[in-house]
Amino acid sequence: MIVDDESILRMDIREILQEHCYEVVAEAGNGESAVELAHRHRPDLVLMDVKMPKINGVKAGRIIHQKLGIPIVLLTAYSDGALIEEAKNSGVLGYLVKPVGESDLIPAVEIALAQGDRLHRLSCNVHRLEKQLEIRKLVERAKGILMQEHGLSEQSAYQMLRSESMNQRVSLERMAQDVIAGRLRFDRRSANP
Template sequence: MCAAAEQGRDSSRFIIARFCRHAPWHRPCCLQLGMKTRRWRVLIVDDHAPSRAAVAEAVGAQGGTVVGNGSRVEDAVRLVDKHRPDVVLLAVGLPDGDGIEAARRVMTALPCPIVLLTSHTDPDITAGAVEAGVLGFLVKPLRPEELAPALEVAVSRFRELEAVRKENEELKRKLESRKLVDRAKGILMTRMGLTEPEAFRRIQKTAMDTRKTMAEVAQALLLTNTMGPLSTTR
């Protein structure tokens, strides 16, 4: 490779690295993560056979396993569903679309860590990839020593994001349950002349007696606007 080409290649890698330092998946400990025992199950979607072979070789050298290969956007979701990989490597350019569209489909159907394989550093591609849920980048032709940190950071960041998502879902569920119970208390207070604590205890006791959640009891009350068969003695 001539000096100018090598300089351009290194410049592209610098741009990716600099971007990643400010991207949401960056963590200062990424090099330490690369020291862990690597047992990733990797899916590769790339229509360029030499590139796919080089990536597969690097994955194997780092202790990982390639569980599947694809070459088209339409392969991505199908193969993720079939193999349930730990991480997916997607090439930007694919015959029936691009890796960003493939990433978007995967993240919609079966979310998992995704690293994009790219031969250039177009800001629009980078921004679109991040929006689609991509958590890492590798520049073609692949340098094997760059693989482990990229995969480890993507997997680690995905786990963090999943934990936050689940926490947010739980908070949302609790908020919705509280709203239901508050509305049900209001009905009992109006129709039965109960105080707020009495209305709460009525719903709580009914939930215990029927082995339902308070939200389920509240929902039933709201639907019928009466305790009906769910009512209990005060």
């Protein structure tokens, strides 16, 4: 997606991208439209001017990146330190000073796409690990309850949870939740595996 308030610049950038087999799914002339179009089209990358009407490119880029995880490359005619600092803090993956030519644009696009993909994979891994940790905490709490109620060792409590989850064909997470919530009680026979 290309965002610039100057349609001629958008056209030039679109042509460069299309010559390198990139598809431009949307174009916008201001930051507000950019946010809306990013939600609608979910582009792989947004190339965005900084100085635009309504919402500037840095703010729009921050919104798009934070809410949608889409990588942003800023295009600007300005290279002052304050603007660069603001861009660094917004999570953008690239910053190009206009005029932007093919030799600058294509490497920046390729790097931003690769880094965006890497960040997405890391985010997925973090989410998966957080979920595993959450399940482990539930299982630990459930084991503690079973150990206390039935005088079991930690290993026996875990084996009880595991075999009961297999018998009922539910996840270990669900079994632990049921034990913690008091929805599941084991009789003395099942408590002594």
